[in-house]
Structures are given as C-alpha cells and as structure tokens.
Amino acid sequence: MAKKLALFGGEKVRKQPFPPHPIIGEEEKRAVMEVLESGKISTFIAQSGELFLGGKKIRQFEKDYTEYYDIKYAVAFNSATSALHAAIVACGLKPGEEVIVPPYTFTSTATSVLMHNCIPVFVDIKPDIFCLDPAKIESAITPRTRAIMPVHLFGHPADMDQIMSIANQHKLRVIEDCAQSPGAIYKGKLVGNIGNCGIFSFTETKNIMTGEGGMLITNDKEIAEIARMVRNHGEVIFEGQSQRTYRSDILGWNYRMTEMEAALGIVQFRKMDELNQIRIELSEYLASKLADIDGLIPPVAYPDVKHARHAFAIKYSEARIGIPRDTFVKALAAEGIPFGAGYVRPLYLNPIYHENKPFIYKYYGKGISYDKGICPVTERLHEKELMLTAVCRPPATNSDMDDIVKAINKVIENKNELVEG
Ligand SMILES: Cc1ncc(COP(=O)(O)O)c(C=O)c1O
Structure with missing residues (x-):
C-alpha cells in the first residue's frame, strides 16, 4: 500500500531543507x-x-x-x-x-x-x-x-x-x-x-x-x-x-x-566550471531517474550545447499523470520538495504593460499588443505544463536528488487519493 501523502497528514519524504546556497568558503x-x-x-x-x-x-x-x-x-x-x-x-x-x-x-x-x-x-x-x-x-x-x-x-x-x-x-x-x-x-x-x-x-x-x-x-x-x-x-x-x-x-x-x-x-x-559541472551531474542524475515516468519530460539539452543547468524544468502532462499540475506541485511541497508551478507569468500580462504604464507611451498601440493570447506556447507552459526547481545545485548530492524522485513517485502512487481528496 502506498504511504499516506504528507498533504493528508502522512510522514514527509524529506524533513530537512535542501542544502543552503550559495557556498561561501x-x-x-x-x-x-x-x-x-x-x-x-x-x-x-x-x-x-x-x-x-x-x-x-x-x-x-x-x-x-x-x-x-x-x-x-x-x-x-x-x-x-x-x-x-x-x-x-x-x-x-x-x-x-x-x-x-x-x-x-x-x-x-x-x-x-x-x-x-x-x-x-x-x-x-x-x-x-x-x-x-x-x-x-x-x-x-x-x-x-x-x-x-x-x-x-x-x-x-x-x-x-x-x-x-x-x-x-x-x-x-x-x-x-x-x-x-x-x-x-x-x-x-x-x-x-x-x-x-x-x-x-x-x-x-x-x-x-x-x-x-x-x-x-x-x-x-x-x-x-x-x-x-x-x-x-x-x-x-x-x-x-x-x-x-x-x-x-x-x-x-x-x-x-x-x-x-x-x-x-x-x-x-x-570556480565556475567546477560548480557548473556539479549542476550538470545532479541534473543528469535526476533526469535519468525520472526518464521512465510516463507524463514527465525532464529538461532537454540539444546535442551541440553545454547546458549551464541554472534551473531544472520538467514538462508535465496532466492527461498522462492524471493529477492537475498545481495539485501535484502542492503535494510535492507538502513532502518537502520545492517546485514552482510554472516560472514567472508571461511578462506582457504584468500590470506594468497595462494599467501602470511608467514609460513614454506615445508609440504604444501602434501594432504592439500585450494582450493575453499573443504567446500561446508560453501561456500553455506557464499555466499547465512547466514545473521548476532550483535545488539541483551544489552542495546538494545525489541523495538529495533521490528524495525528489521518491516524492514524485509517492505522489503519483497516491493519485486516486489526491484527485478524490
Ligand atoms: C534572465 C535574467 N535576466 C536578468 C536578470 C536580472 O539580474 P539581476 O538580478 O542581476 O539584475 C535575471 C536575474 O534575476 C535573470 O534571470
């Protein structure tokens, strides 16, 4: 039987915070x-x-x-x-x-x-x-x-x-x-x-x-x-x-x-290359552990690039996992695993581009739109598909990454309780 979710009073997968960053030696x-x-x-x-x-x-x-x-x-x-x-x-x-x-x-x-x-x-x-x-x-x-x-x-x-x-x-x-x-x-x-x-x-x-x-x-x-x-x-x-x-x-x-x-x-x-290398190894380790979960796509790196792995972004499919993304993220947070549901809201939806125009706006409106809908891929990622964490960085270790994997699997195993609950 799956362990009870922390969201419903069960024991958390991770009780201690992730190691503090930055490292000041x-x-x-x-x-x-x-x-x-x-x-x-x-x-x-x-x-x-x-x-x-x-x-x-x-x-x-x-x-x-x-x-x-x-x-x-x-x-x-x-x-x-x-x-x-x-x-x-x-x-x-x-x-x-x-x-x-x-x-x-x-x-x-x-x-x-x-x-x-x-x-x-x-x-x-x-x-x-x-x-x-x-x-x-x-x-x-x-x-x-x-x-x-x-x-x-x-x-x-x-x-x-x-x-x-x-x-x-x-x-x-x-x-x-x-x-x-x-x-x-x-x-x-x-x-x-x-x-x-x-x-x-x-x-x-x-x-x-x-x-x-x-x-x-x-x-x-x-x-x-x-x-x-x-x-x-x-x-x-x-x-x-x-x-x-x-x-x-x-x-x-x-x-x-x-x-x-x-x-x-x-x-x-x-220390930059050395610190980046730790980020790369942690991210690749975590990505490999999540690769077989149907409905999660760990971060992509094109073959001709070196990725600096500043953040770990997962693409999430509600249709395949069967849990709304925001509920999933909430359940992970309760297990002690910090993920963001999306990153920042699409910038053009901020008040600064609408009611609070602090800049010279004599050109505004000449074919320039900041309306909802102008960048549908960004909006879809933000509203439904993207999950983001910053914890894949030194001084974290693979054992910290294992906690993320455990929590993700635990939440998926408790899908029914979560959706009905
Ligand atoms: C993509 C991007 N651009 C610009 C900035 C601004 O950097 P700073 O906080 O050093 O002004 C940040 C950082 O927060 C960033 O992530």
Whole structure:
C-alpha cells in the first residue's frame, strides 16, 4: 500500500531543507576581508590614476572575463539589470524603437528596454528549450525594430545561428541575456560572445555570485565605452585623462560594482566550471531517474550545447499523470520538495504593460499588443505544463536528488487519493 501523502497528514519524504546556497568558503571570506582591510572599497573616483574605470579588483575581475571569454572588453556592473540597461543605450537604440524579447524570462530583460523608453515586442518561445523561437521572429520585425534579446533560459542556449542570421539580414543588434547561463556553450562558442554583447548576473541565486552584480562583455569598443559611461553617471573618460572633468555627455546612472563584490567575483569565477559541472551531474542524475515516468519530460539539452543547468524544468502532462499540475506541485511541497508551478507569468500580462504604464507611451498601440493570447506556447507552459526547481545545485548530492524522485513517485502512487481528496 502506498504511504499516506504528507498533504493528508502522512510522514514527509524529506524533513530537512535542501542544502543552503550559495557556498561561501574561506577563500571568498578572505577575498572580501582583504579589500576591507585595504580601505579601498570603491575606487571609481579619481584615486591614484584609476579614474572611473574601477579599482584593482574590478579591473582584475573584468580582465578574467576577457581572458576566459576570449573577448576584448568586459564591464562590471552592480547588477545584470543595470548591465542590460547600459547595453540598450550602448547599442545605439533610440526611444520609441522596438526590441524583440521572449516573454518567459525575468522581468528586467524587458524592463531594461523600457528604461530607455524603447518598446519590448514579445515573441513566443520554443516548447522544448523555453528560449525565443526563431521561426516566430521575422513576423514581429517592423521598420522600428533595432534589436533582439535572446535569453538562454534556465541555462540552455537559444538557437543563436538562426537568431544571428535574422539579425544580420535585418541589421539588428543582438544583446544576449546570459544571466542564467554562465559558461554555457552553443556549437563550440561560449554564450555571451555570439551577439553584439552578452550580460551576466551575479545575484546570490545565480550559478556564481557576488551578492549582487553583473557583467557586460563585447568585442565592440564603442559599446564598451558607452557602457562604462552609463555605469558612471554619464561622465566622459578620455584616453590618458589625469583629472576628473565632471563633463557629462549622456544620461548616466551609478551602476558601479564595489571592490568587495569584485573580489568575491574573482574567486567565484575561478570556480565556475567546477560548480557548473556539479549542476550538470545532479541534473543528469535526476533526469535519468525520472526518464521512465510516463507524463514527465525532464529538461532537454540539444546535442551541440553545454547546458549551464541554472534551473531544472520538467514538462508535465496532466492527461498522462492524471493529477492537475498545481495539485501535484502542492503535494510535492507538502513532502518537502520545492517546485514552482510554472516560472514567472508571461511578462506582457504584468500590470506594468497595462494599467501602470511608467514609460513614454506615445508609440504604444501602434501594432504592439500585450494582450493575453499573443504567446500561446508560453501561456500553455506557464499555466499547465512547466514545473521548476532550483535545488539541483551544489552542495546538494545525489541523495538529495533521490528524495525528489521518491516524492514524485509517492505522489503519483497516491493519485486516486489526491484527485478524490
Ligand atoms: C534572465 C535574467 N535576466 C536578468 C536578470 C536580472 O539580474 P539581476 O538580478 O542581476 O539584475 C535575471 C536575474 O534575476 C535573470 O534571470
């Protein structure tokens, strides 16, 4: 007889929480303490010739990125959101121009477009890898379209060959949102190094973290220079400049990263491949244990990619399992296994695109829709088919993954009780 579900008072499969993330080791602590003890905690202002390009740790962190990504420029930010905003400005977009974005992503992929008074145009995603569907991009292009922002969601690279080919044909900029995909590889190329620029996030839930932080990488000198100005109140930095000019040519913000964060980032970045490898092994182990369950499809990884495994997304079939997805997720939560029913709501359904329009809306309505129904694949995934967990990450082990499998099997075995109960 199946054990009683925790939802109905039975014993939980898992009583202790999943191991805490991120892992902050001695090296991380030492790196931050060293900066504090040096007394130089944000050396963007003119100190010993550093002049707005950041202190030692910032410049080391950026250099590490240029070397690993084999790219000319890296610009550190205080978040990926600020780096995305700077990318929109630095790619030369003008207010009122349109940017193609997926609707299934973190809010700031699209709000970074709004921050420059540009218009996000949502294009649906592929149902297997959850990234922009290249087949649907061309019909969304208008004379005002200037850029595409593919998101390598949950760590899986978007179809960059097709996206770059469309972008080249229509002379569009490509800003890769790699917040969830550090170290991911598409056909032999690291993501972030394929479009005009790539952006990474170091918020504490990410594969590597600095508490808060972001990085923009590019081979384009102009993008790097403008991004640095946006980061630094719009102040101009001249070659060989020896004194502060207080001259602002463009609108800028204070998007600077501190030396403590950069010091933490240097240590974390060195560990990125190793940490990603643990994510890959945990995810593959869990996927293999779930592969035979009729009605669950574990995450897909195309053969020519390295998946960064930021999150573990399962596709769920209510018809085959016989339990509504949201009830299934609730029963798993009661067993001590945290899954989300879907990810974020399709972005265009947020109030910001309807009643709370905080941006210049003189272009709104000219063929742009944020109505329910515009991206049916995203809506179906969100409402019915997607289940998501973030626990397949270090320091978890296969035994933690086994608890997930046990709980899933237990819930399925109790289907009748659950549906009738
Ligand atoms: C896809 C995506 N884009 C952008 C961001 C924004 O990153 P940050 O929190 O560093 O601003 C995130 C992270 O939350 C993200 O997951």
